[in-house]
Amino acid sequence: MVKIFVILDGIGDKSCKVLDGATPLEAAKTKNLDYFASKSNGGYVYTVNEQIAPESDEAILALLGYDPHKYYYGRGPLEAYGAGMKFKDGYLALRTNFSTVKDGKLIDRRVGRSLTTRESRELAKEINEKVKLDVPFEFKATVGHRGVLIFKGDFSDNISNVDPAYKKVGRFGVAMAGNLDRLQECKPLDPDKKTKLSANLVNEFVKKSYEVLNKDLINEKRNKKYLLAANIIVPRDAGIILPELPKMKGWGAVVSMPLELGITKLAGMGVLKFDYPEMKSTNVYDHLFKGLKKTIDESIKAIKERKYDKYFIHFKEIDIPGHDNKPLEKKKMIEIIDKRFFKFLRKKVDDLELVVTGDHSSPCELNAHSADPVPLIHYNPKIQKNDDVQRFTEHECIENGSYGKLMGKNILKTFGFI
Template sequence: MKYLIIVTDGAGDGPIEALGGKTPLEAAHMPHADHYASLGTVGSVCNVPEGMAPGSDVANLSVMGYDPKVYHTGRSPLEAASIGVDLLPTDVSYRCNLVTLSDDEPYEAKTLVSYASGEIPTEESAPLVELIEKELSTDKIHFYTGVSYRHAMVVADGLLHYEETPPHDIPDRVVGDYLPKGEGSEFLLELMKKSYPLLKDHPVNKARIERGLPPANSIWLWGQGKKPALSPIREKYGVDGSVISAVDLIKGIGICAGMESIDVPGATGTIRTNYEGKARAAIDAFQRGKDFVYLHMEAPDECSHQGNLGEKVEALELIDEKIIGPVLSWLEESGEDFRFLLVPDHQTPMRIRTHSADPVPFVLYDSTSPLPADPSRTYTEPAGAKGEFIPHGHALTDRFFTK
């Protein structure tokens, strides 16, 4: 038996007037997804436990089968694992975004222009992080280069009680009310403030401004946590798995779960990603003997954060055409039995441009026991709401592997 989970990150949404009252999933032409929905189980699932923030860390832990209430220790430690940072039990890791802040005003009065510095490529962000490490590191604080705008800071013997805000939650807002809070958090704000003059006039940023691109002129620290202790996926479900994603966080969850992380050249985490390469990597993993592939597609989430409705619909259609179609076609032709789970990790509604904890639709298909075809079963929120509701995402994954 082969097992395939495809995560359409942030795909869940609500009715949108510009789409005639449809959701992006309803508006998107997704014949492959709807084909397997018509032959499988369609329902809705909540991947974010009550009382927890609807982050991709929490939600993807659920989808991978781990109860976040038990296993979640913070976002950044998972990302740190993916870039080879071996945390000690007393280390605290922070996500270190490179962001674009407005010019001229005092730091607290600046506006967050871009949480991703215009999706700065790694070849441009790496020298900026290297400069921050050179100028701001101490014997207890170090900075590590990740991918694009997503990097890490590690504090030895650090504390966890500080309150920070994910920058993707505050687009176009003045940052003063969202800076680190809590007793002792002043050192975080000091690092962020010191980064601005260091980065503002860096040659990388001068060149970006000349090209009409947003400069990566500040760091933004958030998402702290300590090293998690996930039980290996092989012990949990008896499968040997691979994770395929452009996002360090998702890779890190897989690595912490004992899975192989596959790097795909040209995988960006945006709508302009290497779809064909990711599909090929999934097929190759199965051909090499892997039982399980966790294939994560970030683009719908990024489009929602950016407020780009047209591209969110387009991203879903590209995933259907270039990911779901080819990989499922290969599984069908391989002659092996397989199970397929298609699900968003969380909603990222266009109206708020950030994550919500609301339920999301899922499709669960088993090649050994397809249901009688029913075209009313589709990969959409309304169809999911008519089916079974599963209140805990990890329970759906348990069913996927064990039923």
């Protein structure tokens, strides 16, 4: 019997006006997922703890059974590893966004999600060639507006974020909501000389990247097309250590983003590589739907090949409309996954064990992650159903699930997946 662990990124939501008060999960037509829910036992999950709105990095680690308080050392090194960059302990790695600033104000953290793959790669080349610092660095554009920055040397990661959307609280990055239109100065969080140097270096890079990007020909062309300029790099989630994770033997993984690639590779999973579609136009949702369908197809292919006894399947795309306040798009993505992926799984109901949940909630009307729990169902044809969950929705799993409250780091052990 194959075991399948499915993460629907950012799946949790709240009442949406455009959906007549329903959540995207409640509004979506999901007869295949609901079939599994009607045969499953349900519950709800706080992936890290009940007080914070987690980022995906610490949430994914927790869901795979790794206590983030023990194994999390910042997002930067995980993304760098997933992006195939050379990283040594002591190097300073940060996750970054191409962003738009004007008159000192942060206009858009993601350049309106309109940056093409070609543009981001060319801008990265300009940064690596024209930004001059006293220490060697490498910047790499990854997917869309995303990137990774590495300073090579011996640094401290006890520094604050430049990105106002995520605040460093202890080790973790915590999602913030509200007015996020001012870049933050990177500040040292202790008096050590190395920490001050690290913070100053980040600030210098941000300033010099702006000077290069704001004059770049690509951004001049974007301005003429009335598109937002990708004129600054905004870093966050510094790290200087790549964690050593206990290996998860017998697992295959279908993931598409650098973060999840990094974590699953470190976990020793067999990562099933595929080419995620490049963004060739400024229509990000056209790109996302293509990417979602590609990830579904590759997931089905992997499960059919059955090279592994257990599979970790991650669908990133659902998270994006939560950040963009697009409930209809989130609903449509859920329906596509149901019609394509869960319909396929339904044909194998006697030969699989299934856990479906999310890494965090991304309520559309909040435009950010929240601390709300995510729904969970556990399907095993050999286990009797003990609750009244009939649909995979927030309300049903919280109100009717027999598992009740679960913590992310305990899920796989609870269900015998590890």
